[in-house]
Amino acid sequence: MTESQAQERISQLTDLINHYNYQYYQNSLSEISDYEFDMLLEELIRLEAQYPQFRHPYSPTQRVGGTITKQFATVIHKYPMLSLGNTYSEADLQEFDARIKRLIGNDFEYFCELKFDGVAVSLTYKNGLLHTGATRGDGVRGDDITNNARTIRSIPLDIRTRANDIPEEFEVRGEVFMPFESFQRLNKEREDIGEALLANPRNAASGTLKMQDSGVVAKRNLDCYMYFLLGDNLPYQTHEESVKQMEKWGFHVSRTYRKCPNIDEVFQYIRDWETERFKLPLGTDGIVIKVNNFSQQEELGYTAKSPRWAIAYKYKAEASVTQLQSILYNVGRTGAVTPVAMLSPVLLAGTTVKRATLHNANEIERLGLHEGDYVFIEKGGEIIPKITGVDLSKRQPDSKVIQYLTHCPACGTQLVRQEGEAAYYCPNERSCPPQTKAKIEHFIQRRAMNIENLGPETIDQLLQKGLIRTPADLYSLQYEQLLTLERMGPKSAKNIIEGIEQSKKAPFKNVLFAIGIRFVGATVAEKLAAYFGSIEAMQQASFEELLAVPEIGERIANSIGQFFADPANKQYIEQLKQAGLQLQSDKQPVEKESTKLAGKTFVISGVFVNYERDQLRDKIEANGGRVLSGISGKLDFLLAGDKLGPSKLEKAQKLGVTILSEQEFEKML
Numbered sequence: 291m292t293e294s295q296a297q298e299r300i301s302q303l304t305d306l307i308n309h310y311n312y313q314y315y316q317n318s319l320s321e322i323s324d325y326e327f328d329m330l331l332e333e334l335i336r337l338e339a340q341y342p343q344f345r346h347p348y349s350p351t352q353r354v355g356g357t358i359t360k361q362f363a364t365v366i367h368k369y370p371m372l373s374l375g376n377t378y379s380e381a382d383l384q385e386f387d388a389r390i391k392r393l394i395g396n397d398f399e400y401f402c403e404l405k406f407d408g409v410a411v412s413l414t415y416k417n418g419l420l421h422t423g424a425t426r427g428d429g430v431r432g433d434d435i436t437n438n439a440r441t442i443r444s445i446p447l448d449i450r451t452r453a454n455d456i457p458e459e460f461e462v463r464g465e466v467f468m469p470f471e472s473f474q475r476l477n478k479e480r481e482d483i484g485e486a487l488l489a490n491p492r493n494a495a496s497g498t499l500k501m502q503d504s505g506v507v508a509k510r511n512l513d514c515y516m517y518f519l520l521g522d523n524l525p526y527q528t529h530e531e532s533v534k535q536m537e538k539w540g541f542h543v544s545r546t547y548r549k550c551p552n553i554d555e556v557f558q559y560i561r562d563w564e565t566e567r568f569k570l571p572l573g574t575d576g577i578v579i580k581v582n583n584f585s586q587q588e589e590l591g592y593t594a595k596s597p598r599w600a601i602a603y604k605y606k607a608e609a610s611v612t613q614l615q616s617i618l619y620n621v622g623r624t625g626a627v628t629p630v631a632m633l634s635p636v637l638l639a640g641t642t643v644k645r646a647t648l649h650n651a652n653e654i655e656r657l658g659l660h661e662g663d664y665v666f667i668e669k670g671g672e673i674i675p676k677i678t679g680v681d682l683s684k685r686q687p688d689s690k691v692i693q694y695l696t697h698c699p700a701c702g703t704q705l706v707r708q709e710g711e712a713a714y715y716c717p718n719e720r721s722c723p724p725q726t727k728a729k730i731e732h733f734i735q736r737r738a739m740n741i742e743n744l745g746p747e748t749i750d751q752l753l754q755k756g757l758i759r760t761p762a763d764l765y766s767l768q769y770e771q772l773l774t775l776e777r778m779g780p781k782s783a784k785n786i787i788e789g790i791e792q793s794k795k796a797p798f799k800n801v802l803f804a805i806g807i808r809f810v811g812a813t814v815a816e817k818l819a820a821y822f823g824s825i826e827a828m829q830q831a832s833f834e835e836l837l838a839v840p841e842i843g844e845r846i847a848n849s850i851g852q853f854f855a856d857p858a859n860k861q862y863i864e865q866l867k868q869a870g871l872q873l874q875s876d877k878q879p880v881e882k883e884s885t886k887l888a889g890k891t892f893v894i895s896g897v898f899v900n901y902e903r904d905q906l907r908d909k910i911e912a913n914g915g916r917v918l919s920g921i922s923g924k925l926d927f928l929l930a931g932d933k934l935g936p937s938k939l940e941k942a943q944k945l946g947v948t949i950l951s952e953q954e955f956e957k958m959l
């Protein structure tokens with residue numbers, strides 16, 4: 291490599307890595323695998339060492355990769371939050387050990403922990419109470435995510451009763467992660483409403499921690515393991531002591547750590563956890579080796595980016611080769627088709643693997659799969675492994691390229707793909723069997739109509755016999771009809787009928803979720819129900835009015851609009867109404883506070899600081915006012931919050947409606 295080639299490559303790598311860092315930390319996206327990323331970084335470190343004159347001032351080798359965002363207040367870290375040097379090679383570990391010995395002699399111990407694959411957080415406690423939660427950010431400044439941290443159940447909010455030796459102020463650091471179970475549930479819910487799936491638990495955890503609505507964060511079931519305790523003048527001599535102390539105070543510490551007297555024991559620890567770690571409830575991507583003694587840590591010191599007394603050893607993702615047998619196409623509730631690769635069974639990371647995710651048609655194309663190909667599969671953090679490439683040396687010369695399906699495997703309808711979307715859909719919403727079945731399963735689930743006792747076999751039979759076609763048909767099912775099904779006794783039949791009857795009491799938000807509008811998950815349904823109060827109000831809402839609902843973006847608003855524009859859906863809603871389902875919120879009548887707003891009419895729009903929209907509605911009604919759904923010449927006030935649609939504002943101004951801010955409204959009372 292010539293000097294100018296080196297210079298060019300250094301610039302190229304710098305830009306590339308900065309780009310991947312930005313995507314990873316700011317947008318929670320991995321465009322390449324961690325391994326590929328780490329190799330690029332290693333190459334840059336090597337080149338910069340050789341040609342220091344070409345190192346850019348903004349080189350990613352010189353600083354922690356993260357950034358802070360505009361959406362949160364900024365926290366300055368009392369002690370910088372650094373990264374860790376990392377390696378995939380045992381030789382590097384030997385070298386790390388040798389360097390430490392050169393610097394501090396032979397008298398020291400290591401403390402090994404697993405490297406949890408999530409997002410670093412710092413929690414500051416004052417007088418035993420959680421005071422601040424922050425992300426690592428750029429290492430010096432992080433995002434203040436205290437409210438989100440509070441929703442994580444394993445993070446204690448108050449440890450005063452746990453001990454009487456609590457320092458006035460201290461900081462704990464750890465990894466927020468999404469357990470596999472929560473991740474799978476979340477993706478299942480997303481698949482159910484037609485959302486794109488999240489790539490892996492790490493990105494899911496990082497995205498969740500940066501959400502604005504901590505109510506949503508609370509539902510995502512994040513967890514957190516702690517691995518550092520810091521503070522001024524703390525009485526501990528070793529990392530081990532501080533870990534034990536955190537355990538005593540009730541912090542969640544993973545019991546997977548081990549103290550190792552020398553590097554050979556560290557290698558043993560690495561071997562012991564290599565496959566054992568797949569039994570843990572969360573993703574891990576390696577181990578972290580720390581010098582145990584604090585004064586020795588001080589002696590070893592820090593580089594700009596990481597401590598010299600610690601290093602991460604990362605496991606290479608386990609890989610294997612096996613033959614592709616076929617591709618199975620699943621059709622979901624929204625008609626989205628997902629391909630799954632069926633493989634000759636092969637042992638990988640301790641389990642037998644028979645299938646791999648393929649995500650969508652683009653992925654099949656990207657891999658250039660042929661029938662009968664031998665494929666490399668890898669297991670990262672995820673349960674289902676993925677195909678990373680094709681072993682071309684084993685490809686049969688006459689094998690055919692895999693063509694993506696053109697027609698629905700279940701009903702034969704031609705598949706369609708919407709612009710900008712990766713998935714193909716079967717557009718036969720009403721009579722494609724897997725879609726119909728999934729719609730009913732969606733409808734009866736606990737978070738929707740909660741019709742227990744109606745199992746998948748019963749649904750199958752009901753569909754086959756033509757006793758139901760849509761979820762609404764459940765409400766005209768007769769006890770006698772149920773008795774005609776196989777293996778259906780009088781008792782079960784009675785339970786089902788009762789369950790269906792009972793479901794009529796399910797609140798509006800559940801019904802709205804059950805109806806199954808694309809992208810409208812349980813949380814969004816709750817927001818919509820609180821905002822509009824009834825299906826009619828929602829049906830009449832303009833695109834902009836929909837956008838004014840917190841958390842509702844253009845995609846969801848469009849989907850709602852499309853749903854109500856379809857006459858078949860109108861009929862479906864009508865049928866549900868006839869059946870007696872709750873299509874409006876049953877609000878408690880509001881207690882009267884005053885008559886200050888008597889005779890005045892209001893339209894509420896936008897997002898408010900101190901109130902939810904339904905709280906404002908209650909407030910207006912409690913003081914004698916009335917809330918209308920649309921702006922007209924008769925309207926007195928437009929109560930306008932943030933994110934108010936511009937055309938709404940314009941209309942109100944044109945009609946001479948008084949526009950009120952939240953503060954002005956408060957003054958009126």
Ligand SMILES: NC(=O)c1ccc[n+]([C@@H]2O[C@H](COP(=O)([O-])OP(=O)(O)OC[C@H]3O[C@@H](n4cnc5c(N)ncnc54)[C@H](O)[C@@H]3O)[C@@H](O)[C@H]2O)c1
Pocket residue numbers: 310311314315319320321322323324325327328354355372373374375376403404405406407408409410411426464465517578602
């Ligand atoms: N795929 C991509 O596009 C992409 C982009 C940027 C970064 N990355 C990945 O992220 C890594 C860089 O991230 P990083 O700077 O957070 O460094 P890192 O993940 O290599 O190591 C530091 C982090 O490890 C975590 N950690 C987990 N368990 C720990 C324990 N027991 N003790 C101490 N720390 C523990 C902490 O969050 C700490 O901040 C890269 O090596 C790469 O693998 C990937």
Ligand SMILES: [Zn+2]
Pocket residue numbers: 621698699700701702703716717718722723
């Ligand atoms: Zn179909």
